[in-house]
Amino acid sequence: MTLDQKGKILSGIWKEKEGDQAQFKAEITPDAIVFENSQIDRIEHFSNNIPKTYEFKQAKVQYLEKDNEVFIAGNIQLYDLKEHENEKPMYLSLQRNAPAADDQTQQILSQLIVYPNPVTSDSFNLSFELAEYTDISVDIYSFTGFLVNQQKLKTSDSGHQELAIPFNAPPGNYILNLKYGAKMIKTI
Known part of the structure; x- marks a missing residue:
């Protein structure tokens, strides 16, 4: 997703991943991001390769800025224009940072996936690819910066x-820092 902000207006x-894309425009309100006339044509696996048009409804997100990084996490809702019904909310997790030019992150560790997201039990799964063996540790922080969980893997x-990572905390968004050697990858 690319985002441009002018005051309370996002575009x-x-x-x-499937190649579907859409331009959008939205307004930032105190409780949500509300989309204005923003639609996407998506080819669903059960629709015989016929695109269905969905309208972006709203996104209920949290915003955190810490150490030159920006995190946005929450749910976004699409509306099926043909069936006239809301789709299941999708979980949205965005991170913006500026990696150093000599960053070797993708060469050693890649494809970091946390599932299920949101976590629905007292643990979650962590999936990633290692190009070479390295020691790994996980630190999980609340959005207020409080360390909630820490462990070596x-x-x-x-x-x-x-x-499988044991995790028992109140519902909410958390920042996961996966450290390997002197490097780190973050996700929400």
Whole structure:
């Protein structure tokens, strides 16, 4: 997603992995981001490759700025214009940072995925790829900066890693810092 902000007005482009994309315009309110005449044509796996038109409704998000990084997390709702019904809310997690030019993040560790997101039990799964063996640790912070969980992870070797992480905390958004060597990847 690309975002441009002018006062309380947001505009940008929403791009999906399947190639679907849409331009949008929205207004920032105290409780949500409310979209204005913003639609996307999506090809769903059950629609026989016929695009369906959805309207962006609203996004209920939290915003956090910390150490030159910006995090936006919450839910976004689409509305099916043909069926006249709301779709299930999607969880949205955005991070903006400016990596150093010599950053080797994608060469050692990549494809960091936390699921289920949101967490629905007393644990979640962490999935990532390691190009080479390295020690890994996880720190989980609240949006107010309080350390909620910290642990070192045992990885067997390089390659695909699937790890179950115990986590018991009140509902909300948290920042996960995955550290390896002197580097770190963050997600919400």
